[in-house]
Amino acid sequence: MHNLIHLAIPAFLLLLIAEAVAGAVMRRDLYEWKDTAASLTMGVGNVLIALFSKAMVFAIFTVVHPYAIFKNIGYQWWAWGLLFFAEDLTYYAFHRTSHECRFFWASHVIHHSSQRYNLGTALRQTWTGSFASFIFCLWLPLIGFQPMMILTMQAISLLYQFWIHTELVRRMGPLEKVLNTPSHHRVHHASNDPYLDRNHAGTLIVWDRLFGTFEPEDPENPPLYGLTKNINSYNPLRIAFHEWADIVHDLRGARSWAERWSCVFGRPGLKYERQDALLRDAEIGVS
Numbered sequence: 497m498h499n500l501i502h503l504a505i506p507a508f509l510l511l512l513i514a515e516a517v518a519g520a521v522m523r524r525d526l527y528e529w530k531d532t533a534a535s536l537t538m539g540v541g542n543v544l545i546a547l548f549s550k551a552m553v554f555a556i557f558t559v560v561h562p563y564a565i566f567k568n569i570g571y572q573w574w575a576w577g578l579l580f581f582a583e584d585l586t587y588y589a590f591h592r593t594s595h596e597c598r599f600f601w602a603s604h605v606i607h608h609s610s611q612r613y614n615l616g617t618a619l620r621q622t623w624t625g626s627f628a629s630f631i632f633c634l635w636l637p638l639i640g641f642q643p644m645m646i647l648t649m650q651a652i653s654l655l656y657q658f659w660i661h662t663e664l665v666r667r668m669g670p671l672e673k674v675l676n677t678p679s680h681h682r683v684h685h686a687s688n689d690p691y692l693d694r695n696h697a698g699t700l701i702v703w704d705r706l707f708g709t710f711e712p713e714d715p716e717n718p719p720l721y722g723l724t725k726n727i728n729s730y731n732p733l734r735i736a737f738h739e740w741a742d743i744v745h746d747l748r749g750a751r752s753w754a755e756r757w758s759c760v761f762g763r764p765g766l767k768y769e770r771q772d773a774l775l776r777d778a779e780i781g782v783s
């Protein structure tokens with residue numbers, strides 16, 4: 497079976513060029529070539545690494561599948577329907593955890609490190625995440641879904657998420673209620689209040705509405721894209737590994753096992769909050 501992502505690469509590039517041209521015609525400041533070059537480099541790296549990580553995940557799913565609860569699900573049409581919802585819910589759980597646990601954030605931060613929001617940002621993908629994210633999906637082969645079906649559904653979800661990385665589509669009427677749209681995902685990429693860590697959806701926005709992480713885009717409060725502390729770098733190695741390096745640095749300075757645990761598995765940004773609190777305390781102390 498062909499890799500859907502590989503087949504889509506020419507379409508990704510054509511749409512990216514179309515958006516850049518449309519942006520230039522409309523005199524919108526959508527693209528910055530250094531930023532786009534960095535995003536494309538991350539995308540190429542991700543595709544190359546996925547040659548290994550996908551084979552690894554497929555092997556793990558295949559090893560697990562004989563222990564499934566339901567052994568005869570096969571490739572029937574209703575199984576695809578069920579898997580669509582199961583995979584999308586799993587993606588929500590994985591993506592939300594990627595924002596709430598630093599170990600997963602260290603891989604996911606890559607996708608959020610651009611201060612631009614365009615189809616190039618969609619291709620700014622992790623180099624390390626694919627080796628850990630499958631943990632969230634292990635229940636799918638254990639239910640009885642075929643390993644190849646699961647990988648295909650994951651690819652479809654990733655393909656869907658490409659086109660929503662645009663500022664050129666404003667609102668999509670009633671579809672906003674059900675689907676993850678450009679508007680909802682702009683909120684997800686914003687670092688300003690009240691947008692931070694909201695709208696973790698893959699294809700369906702209903703999970704965010706259901707679990708209390710939904711925030712609509714407010715035209716009066718435009719999203720500020722990027723991180724709360726931006727890395728200001730176009731170096732692919734720094735983009736890929738900066739949070740891992742920070743974790744190692746913080747671990748070296750940690751004085752207790754509780755602190756070490758929180759360095760790796762605590763909330764991302766906790767360190768900055770502590771530093772800000774210390775600074776505030778110091779200012780209060782001085783005045």
Ligand SMILES: [Zn+2]
Nearest residue numbers: 591595604684
């Ligand atoms: Zn995210």
Ligand SMILES: [Zn+2]
Nearest residue numbers: 607618661681
């Ligand atoms: Zn995104």
